[in-house]
Amino acid sequence: MRKKIVAGNWKMNMDLEEGIKFAGSLNEYFKNKTDVKVEIILCTPFIHLAVMKEMLNQKKLAFGAQNCASEDSGAFTGEVSARMIKSTGARFVIIGHSERRTYYHEDDLLLNKKTIQAINSGLEVIFCCGEVIKERDQEIHFAVVKKQLEDGLFNLAPEDFEKIVIAYEPVWAIGTGLTATPEQAQEMHKYIRTLVKGKYGNETAENVSILYGGSCKPSNASEIFSKPDVDGGLIGGASLKKEDFCAIVEAV
Numbered sequence: 174m175r176k177k178i179v180a181g182n183w184k185m186n187m188d189l190e191e192g193i194k195f196a197g198s199l200n201e202y203f204k205n206k207t208d209v210k211v212e213i214i215l216c217t218p219f220i221h222l223a224v225m226k227e228m229l230n231q232k233k234l235a236f237g238a239q240n241c242a243s244e245d246s247g248a249f250t251g252e253v254s255a256r257m258i259k260s261t262g263a264r265f266v267i268i269g270h271s272e273r274r275t276y277y278h279e280d281d282l283l284l285n286k287k288t289i290q291a292i293n294s295g296l297e298v299i300f301c302c303g304e305v306i307k308e309r310d311q312e313i314h315f316a317v318v319k320k321q322l323e324d325g326l327f328n329l330a331p332e333d334f335e336k337i338v339i340a341y342e343p344v345w346a347i348g349t350g351l352t353a354t355p356e357q358a359q360e361m362h363k364y365i366r367t368l369v370k371g372k373y374g375n376e377t378a379e380n381v382s383i384l385y386g387g388s389c390k391p392s393n394a395s396e397i398f399s400k401p402d403v404d405g406g407l408i409g410g411a412s413l414k415k416e417d418f419c420a421i422v423e424a425v
């Protein structure tokens with residue numbers, strides 16, 4: 174059975190002290206919970222990673238980064254490599270978030286290099302895909318997602334693809350308060366699973382977790398997560414509020 178996952182994407186929020194306090198409160202909340210059958214991941218800014226290892230009960234809460242360099246090491250001022258991320262004890266990294274694609278012009282080729290770096294460093298990758306509103310209006314959203322997956326992921330060896338979690342995040346739903354309907358999410362997730370099946374076969378397709386992201390909140394989480402091909406969520410804004418994040422985990 175494939176894994177259910179809720180990943181919080183803190184984005185560029187919380188300084189070190191705030192992050193420690195917040196992660197500590199989540200750790201406390203989940204400490205004594207025995208009924209949570211969901212992998213919970215906190216994707217924090219780089220500055221928090223090294224302390225997360227010390228403070229989180231990693232049987233309950235995993236952690237990861239939101240980006241990594243496309244190169245292994247060397248003269249790349251300001252970059253953080255996948256190997257450095259791994260050395261903090263992090264297990265995950267988000268790659269291909271639409272904010273990276275849009276504001277930092279990260280294209281499929283670069284994202285593929287980052288993915289390979291991450292996997293070679295022993296990280297698991299939450300690989301984001303999704304269309305902008307114009308593409309949905311033009312009814313090319315399936316083609317857009319197909320290309321993102323083909324160019325970003327589908328040259329991976331089958332054993333490496335097992336380290337991938339896919340996050341479908343329609344860009345028009347991120348931080349906007351607009352959410353894909355459960356039917357729209359299910360339709361795309363099913364399509365993505367079909368693509369994975371075509372490339373890697375039925376068993377891999379059935380095992381890959383596909384998360385939905387884009388204005389997930391406690392009030393819409395249960396309905397979206399009840400769809401058969403939606404295996405959890407990548408949560409932005411609501412991951413910064415303890416009550417909301419915990420409620421979404423419970424919904425999954």
Ligand code: PGA
Nearest residue numbers: 347348387388408409410
């Ligand atoms: P949101 O962000 O939940 O604030 O819409 C989701 C994301 O960007 O991963």
